[in-house]
């Protein structure tokens with residue numbers, strides 16, 4: 428079971444979210460037929476987005492994490508609801524790259540560094556709140572850390588990891604985001620940085636551990652107190668009604684062309700790969716309603 432745990436240090440100056448997200452990333456892999464490097468890139472993004480979604484308080488709020496680095500994988504997109512249930516896709520799910528010299532999947536090479544990381548929070552207001560920063564490495568955790576510091580002025584440390592097994596299934600996945608509150612003492616920052624340097628890779632811990640173990644490592648010696656613990660999953664909200672609404676918005680001219688073609692319109696959900704079929708008669712009906 429995937430879960431997000433939130434905790435705070437005893438002094439109240441550092442908050443952490445940690446996720447174990449193996450099932451989420453495995454679902455994404457099966458839906459999209461992700462290659463190992465695509466599993467790692469989308470998996471890290473899904474885990475991060477889920478933690479950001481879990482922090483939203485407003486009803487029906489969503490957060491979208493979009494990374495476009497100009498690399499061969501194309502755009503990487505994840506969307507979370509306000510409970511951390513997340514969905515996502517990459518433009519080129521089958522991309523294959525040689526491993527890096529250290530034997531790791533080359534996520535930075537797949538994503539690229541010529542572009543931006545964008546966080547868009549839709550809180551149900553007229554306009555979403557959007558922040559964006561240049562990519563640092565395309566490895567995603569570093570890019571997100573830079574985003575928080577530069578765009579939201581929040582001292583942040585972030586670790587994300589996906590371990591792909593020899594049969595290409597997801598062995599483990601997850602990560603953490605620590606944010607420092609204003610006035611956090613330097614000694615606290617030093618302790619957290621030291622803990623992160625000592626703990627090794629996120630996946631080293633998650634292979635035999637949980638989100639709670641991640642928190643115990645990152646906040647070692649700081650007496651973390653658990654605030655919440657929630658189970659999360661890969662969840663798409665598409666439906667025939669939603670697709671229908673989207674169809675209506677493309678305009679009568681485009682709809683007319685589809686109707687006249689005499690063929691079924693097949694509309695594919697990018698997030699869950701479900702196909703919705705509309706017959707020419709149905710398209711004509713939609714057309715009649717839009718006019």
Ligand SMILES: [Zn+2]
Pocket residue numbers: 663664665666696697698699700701
């Ligand atoms: Zn869907």
